[in-house]
Each structure stands twice: as structure tokens, then as C-alpha cells.
Amino acid sequence: MATFLRTVESFVQGARTMPQRYYVGDEVFTLEQDRIFARSWLCVGRSAELAEPGAYKLQAIGADNVIILREKGGSLRAFHNVCRHRGTRLCEAARGTLRETIQCPYHAWTYALDGRLIGAPHMQEVAGFDKKEYSLVGVALEEWEGFIFINMASSPEPFDEVYAPLLGRFTRFNLAGLAVGRSIEYTVRSNWKLVLQNYNECLHCPTIHPQLSRVLPYTSGANDLTAGPFLGGFMEIAPPHASATMSGRSCGLPIGALPQEDQRRAYYYSLFPSMMLSIHPDYVVYYMVWPQSPSETKIISEWMFHPETMAQPDFDPSDAVEFWDVTNTQDWHICELSHAGIASRAYVPGPYSPRESVPAAWDREYLARMSDGMAPRA
């Protein structure tokens, strides 16, 4: 009951869903790319993916493409995958290993792994040409809890300021120490915002997720982040279930030294704009949501476990994977039905209930970012 009151308190009476133009058509989509995806900290995977010096991966963000690599010195760097000569993509394979340099496959302009231009055939014949002016365009990069975040803004908001509400908040879950046991990529014919709104409420759970609802009753738990870029809370795992798995049993060692109450909770948080993070006692799932067009979204989800769980000879992530794969598929499908309906001339913004206070808060954050492209100030 206390929980319920907290939710109601955070609810803005009269909150409504957003107008059709935010979901349909290229105008808002282009503006989102500029004001949100080009200026926000975006999760692009796990630091452990790029373990060895020279290891790199590519990340597409709309029409942009970013190289994320580990330098010889061990630190991670990110650069736009664009040669400063004639704009050619430098790296083509989705992931791989770079030797000492990045060399453009077109005219062999050559960059050090810190982005400095160190070779440019025949450019010395151009009066005033200075290699220093043609370093790769850098992309800001930070690590947090084992996740890599990048930001394409020229002067990004400092990560530690933006992420202040989360710093230290998840220490007990040992996120940095977990290992990925399984990845699944989904394509959804829906606007990306419908995916975020869907994640941010469980009012739909009894209708769509009968199995999940038995394990995680939607009226249990509470939201503890109810405004701003980070939103979410927890639900309680209903006995006799020990975790959110197909069997109801735990699928591995506890991910950390958890206090009693966390051993029976499933936490869910959305990290603006496009990361979703679900924490269970024995495993974590996180999602990276990538808009492809106003009506298509790509979602990468990864299941993480304690390394000792994964080291066990009979390790099988499927009990956890299948639980959320079934649930995800149900969610993506309803997002597609929402998208189709919102495109109709009959659609008008409808009323949110108190049980949808978090999607309503997410919309407020989104609209504030869209209005000036900066995080709203307190």
C-alpha cells in the first residue's frame, strides 16, 4: 500500500500520451537523431568485449558509425568511422583487431590508434597542409559498471554529472564483474519510444505476460526513480519462485553479496535515452535500443551471469534467456500494434493512469530534451 501511494504521488494528473507526429514521419525522427542520439550518453556494450589491445567494434547510430577500440595502453577510445580525406569508412568488419594503425582502404591515409593522422600520401605537396588538423573525429567514451558509453557531442555533458543519480547505486550487484552468456538481436516494426514506454510500466503485464505475472506481480514493489533520465524500481519475486526463469528456479550463483530483500526482487531501470537494465538475484539482462526509422527499431539484449556460474560445466543460460525472450517477443508485438494504431487519423493522445506514471515521466524527459536538446535542469 505504501508502494502504491508512492506511485500515485509521482503521477501528474492529466498526463497524456504524445501526439502522432512524434511517432510517424521523418521530421521528428531526424530531430531526435540530432537532439537526443547525437548528444546523449549511449550504451554500446561491455568493456570486456574489447579485452585485447587493438580490439575494436563498430556501432551504427543512425547514419553515423563509430569505431570503439582499445588502445595499446589499455584504455578505450572512440572515433567516427570517417576518413578526414574523402570521408570513406575506415573499418568495414563489425569487429576485429587493429594492428598499430587504422589505415583508410581508399588512399591509405593512416591514423594512430589515438586518432592522430600519421600518414597521408602526396599531401605534403599541398601548401599549408598540417597533419595535426586532420585527426579522426573523436567521440567521448566512458565506462560505468562494465558498460561502455559514448557521446557524439562536441562538448558532451560530463558523464559523472549526468549519471550522478546512479553512481554507486548498483555496487552490490557486482555489474562490472558479470559476463555475458547470451545475446539476442530483435527487429521491431515500431517507433523506438514505444519500446521504452512499454518497458517502463507493468500495467500491461497481466494482459500480455501471464507467465511473468505469476512470478512478478505488477502491483508488487515500487518505483524508486520517478523523474529525470533514470526511471524505474522493482517488483517482488512471488514465492515459490526463486527467480524470473522458466522453471522458477535460480539459474546460477547470486550475482553479488545481496542483502536479504534484494534476493527476492527484480529491478528494472531505463537509462535515457535507449538503455534498459533488468537486475535479478542471479542474472542481469540489459537492452540497447537503436532507432532505424520512425517505424523500425533494432534491439540488442544481453544476459549476464556471475563468471563462476558460467564456468560451471553444466552452465545453461536458457532458463533465464527463454523467460525474457518470450516476454520480449510479447512486448515487441504489442509495440507494433501500438505503432500501427497511432498512425491512424483517429488517434489522439490518451490518458495515462497512475500505474503508467513512469512512461509519463519518460515522455516529459524526452520532450524536454527535444525542446532544446539539453538535459532539463532541476
Added chain:
Amino acid sequence: MATFLRTVESFVQGARTMPQRYYVGDEVFTLEQDRIFARSWLCVGRSAELAEPGAYKLQAIGADNVIILREKGGSLRAFHNVCRHRGTRLCEAARGTLRETIQCPYHAWTYALDGRLIGAPHMQEVAGFDKKEYSLVGVALEEWEGFIFINMASSPEPFDEVYAPLLGRFTRFNLAGLAVGRSIEYTVRSNWKLVLQNYNECLHCPTIHPQLSRVLPYTSGANDLTAGPFLGGFMEIAPPHASATMSGRSCGLPIGALPQEDQRRAYYYSLFPSMMLSIHPDYVVYYMVWPQSPSETKIISEWMFHPETMAQPDFDPSDAVEFWDVTNTQDWHICELSHAGIASRAYVPGPYSPRESVPAAWDREYLARMSDGMAPRA
């Protein structure tokens, strides 16, 4: 000869085809959806398709989607397939049977079959929320001669006023009593208007339809509706043919108690904007034309027969179906060639002949609707 004079009389000297912009590009297409398809009475099939209470079908109209259902009381109703909560499509299967209610698959908002919202979980917690304000958005519906027509306008022109020229006109053909024996769906890479213009003249018949021309000489008959939203007339079935079939033989019982002259006529009418109706002594074909994009059109055609014809053990509609399927395919192909040519920078409006007075009249009706979206007044 009298026939020919009648056609010439109705011909506006100097009439020309429409400019390229009406066939190419999104601007006119969007305007057509708003000014024509969102405001006109559109045929969406046969009343008999939805025989049982609770039976429904969906109809896509551009980005819109309409539920057409039979209420428990027996009357037909139509609603936008859009939940008033968050816009989700309520029904997904193209046709089916509803029990007592329509329930949204997302958060279980529940509507009676007359559109009233009767359940909305947790919305009672929202101050001032009143279910009465959240009925499904209704779509006007009328029946005529066994056909269902819908109109998405908020204040549609009364059907009986618009259809006054046709009311009672086809009584002798027993249209309401006929049954559908076969349906075929076609996709044509052409603007939808080229399909209507093509239907409205037979000057092309000797060139394109050699077989049809032997049965239905294009200089026979006369047009009896030569202006306004309803256009067309008849051609005479040339002896020794008894009907417009592959064999030349009648393919069933007369559709009604026809006067002598109608036993040897094929009538063809276009009903603005997108219905085409071809009446033969022994069967009827009608078409529903659905624009998908400026350059793609979906056409549903259905062949109807006297129920007693269909009840015969050896009933085989193929003699009639094949005759028009061959002819349709020839027509759609020439529409595609026209569409391709009209997209050229060399295209300019060309002159209609008196034998194309009906397409010219169709264009006038179309342009009048596009200019203000309302039917032109006399």
C-alpha cells in the same frame, strides 16, 4: 447512332488528361486521403460476409484501419481500430468473431460492441476520468443493395443524398440477393486514378481486349450516367454470345427478373471514388480500389451469382471469372504502362476524344472534390 450522339453531347470539347503531379509524389496522395478517402462513402464488401452477431472484418484505408462488425442486435457498426488509451490496434486478425466485447490486447481497456468503454483498469484513480468520453471513434456505415459502405468523416454527407441517383435504379438486378462465388485480389503498380479512368471507357477495348471486344463491341450501347459521382452505361452483348464468359454461354440463372433488353446488356458503373460495378444478365462483378501509394493500388474484385446458381451441384464460376480475370490483367498492365509514361518529363496533358467523355467526367468530379473536399453542387 442515337447512342453515339448521346456520348458526344456529354463531351466537353477540349477536355484533357490531368497534369503529372496528380499521379506522382506524396503531396497529392496525402491530400487525396484527406479530401476524398476520409470523406467519401467507400464500399468495403458485402453485408452477408458478416452474417452472425459478433462477426467482424478489418478494412485498411491508407494508414487507417476500421473494424466493421455486426452487433448482437443484428445491425452493422464500424469503428476505428484504435484504443482510446494509448492508440493500440484492438483487433489484429483480418476477420473473426467477437464475443461480448472488444478488449485491447495491451492494457485491457474493454469496449461494448456499440463502442462504449466499459472497462479501464486503474483509470478510476485518475481524477475526473469519465468512461463516456472514451468510446471508440465511430465510422458511419450504410447498406445499399447488399453492399456495406463506410465514411470516416465526422459529419458525413448523408448517404441517401449522395446516392440518390442510384437508389432504386438497380432493383431489377436483385443485387442484395446475390452471393459471392469468387474473390481475387490484385496489386497494380499504377496510380489508382488510372484504374478508374481505364474502367470508364472502352475505346481501348479493340486494342487491348480482342476477346472482350467480340462479345461487347465498344461502339454498342450508351452511357446513361455522364456527370457527377456515378458514371457509366451499358454495352450490348453481341450474338451468338449469351453472356460475357469465356465460352460465350450463360454461366447461371438470370440474376433477376430482367426485361428483354437487359438480358442482352452488360452494364458498367463507377461509383466515386473507388467502386466499380459490372452487371451482366447472369452474374455481377464489383471492384474495390484501394490506393497504397502514388504508384501502387490494391484491387479486390468479387464475382456474384444468384444463390440458386451457386447451389447447383455442378456450379463452376470459372467461365465468368476467367473472362474478367484475363481482361482485368490486360487492364492493370496498361495502367502500369500509363503510370510509367506519365512520370516522364515529356508528359503533358493530352486530349480526350468523345469516346473518353466518361473518364473526362470522372476527372472533373475528382478535381472538384480535391478543390474543397465536398461533392460539387448542381
Added chain:
Amino acid sequence: MATFLRTVESFVQGARTMPQRYYVGDEVFTLEQDRIFARSWLCVGRSAELAEPGAYKLQAIGADNVIILREKGGSLRAFHNVCRHRGTRLCEAARGTLRETIQCPYHAWTYALDGRLIGAPHMQEVAGFDKKEYSLVGVALEEWEGFIFINMASSPEPFDEVYAPLLGRFTRFNLAGLAVGRSIEYTVRSNWKLVLQNYNECLHCPTIHPQLSRVLPYTSGANDLTAGPFLGGFMEIAPPHASATMSGRSCGLPIGALPQEDQRRAYYYSLFPSMMLSIHPDYVVYYMVWPQSPSETKIISEWMFHPETMAQPDFDPSDAVEFWDVTNTQDWHICELSHAGIASRAYVPGPYSPRESVPAAWDREYLARMSDGMAPRA
């Protein structure tokens, strides 16, 4: 060294690649169709393809489609493939033979092979209708060195004025007398201009074309056309190679009575906007570049040989074909990588080196044409 100096002399210091908007989006693409492709002389193939009277081929140019035919009298003519009645495409097959006339497949309007309308059923019933006003829309056509060029402008710049720098320039190569031994069509996911720029420099050759670079060292030779619509020069065939073939051997008779120096040269010229011409001692390859969209280009390439070479019983063009097919494929791939990179928000115009003076000159010609659509005056 003299060569190198010549290249440097023609280089404009500070030249940079063009801004992103020229490569991405529909606006510039549409303008290019109007200002360049609708007003320039475009190579559409070889005169010998249409040897017999009545022979025709179709050429798509954006949304336009042109019929190129040989009249009974033996001369070549070109017309828009658009009926003056209702705009229908007259010819549908990509190539074929016309008898005495071109008849529209829709309503049988009939044109002589010189474009005059000679039949139009029922149009005599239209007051004032005069067949003379409804000839096919003509397209200017010229022949040069066995190539057919067309120009869709209503008052095209005279071919002989535009092509003055090339008239007589290639006489020794006997181009008009060569025969096509092989054609290959490529589709490239790149803007068409990147294909032209790529062709116009060999700075990329050591990086991309290791095999070609052994035969044709990029620092050899010189450019002899360095400004205006025609650009290019030659490279020297490095001993022991006798030609640019897989084997390094000559693949046939000399194409003409070549002076000593031309027996060891490979010439390459781009003819604005979309023709590329590569001349070797023993064969010629030419390319026609057809933009399909901002990001897709179709390229037709044809290999030509001395007719006596082709008449030899063991004639096999593959030694020459494979050499350039491999090279082309390498080029198209790097054009695709350039296109992808240029679409990024990180792309800004980059510096050309003196070794890229020809692409820089091509860009200047392009920009001049785009600014007013006419060839720049001296």
C-alpha cells in the same frame, strides 16, 4: 617529372571535396536530373547495336524513358517513350524491331518512325484537333566515333560545340570501327559522382588495385585534359606487360595504326557527365553511369575490340574483361564505403592532393553546371 609538374600546375591549392548534401537526400538528386541529365549529351551505347532499319532500344534516364531507333532511311532518331494521348509508354521491351510505325498499346494512336502522328481513333470528332500538334516529343541525337549520344533539352547546346575538344582527338584509335565483345552491368550502392571521382584519379590504385598498379604505375603518364567537361590523360604500361590484361599479354590486334608511344599507353577520359572511356592498344572499355537514386548507381560497361580480333576462331575477351571486372569491383566497393562515410554527421569536406587534381576539376565542372545548368563559358 615533367608529367608531375604538369599535374601540379593544374591543381588548385585548397581544393576540397564537396559537402554532404551533394551526396545524400533527394533535393540535389532531383536538381541533378533537371540541370545535368536533362540538358547534357549522354552516351547511350553504340550505333552498331541498331544496325537494321526499325531496330530500337530503350534508355531509362531517371523517370524518363527514351526510344532510340533507326529509321527506314538509315538515320538514328530518338523520342520520349510517351504517347501524346494519355501518356502511356509506347514500347515496353528493352529492345526490338519496329515495323512501319510505333503504335500505342492503349488506344492505338500510331506514329511514323520519324515521330509524326498518323493515326488517332475517334480524334477526328474533336473540333480543331490537328495531328501535326501531336508528334512524339523528340530527343536530340548525335553520333561520334560510333557512340550514340542523346540530349533531352528542347534547345540543346550543339554537340559539335560541346565536343569540340574531342573532335578528331581519337581518330588514330579507330573507335568507330570497333565492335563490342562483352557487356557487364553493375549496381553500386553509392552516389554516381563518387564513381566519376574515383575514375578520375589513380592515387588510390596502389592501395586498392595491387594487380593494376603493377601494369599501370599511377605516377606514370600525364593528364592532358585538366579542366572542363572532358578530363583525363594516360598511364604507361610497365614492361614486361604488353597490355592491361590478366596475363599481361596483348589480347588482340592493335585497335588502330598506333604511333609507337600509344602502343604502350592506357588512356582514360571522363566525358561529362556520365561517360568514362578507357583506351588500350588492343581494346577499349567504356562505361555509362546511370544514377538510380542518391545512393544507387547503375553502370554499364562494354569491352570493344578490332573486328578482326573478334573474327578469329579462338577469340576470347576474358583476359581483358577480367582485368577490369576485378578492378571495377574493387572501385565500386570503395565507392560504397565512401558513400557510407560521407553520410555521417562527422563528414566535412576534406583536402584533395595534387594527385587528385582531376576529381577536383570534375567537381568544379559539376558545380558550375548545377549553378545554372549550362556549361561554363571560357
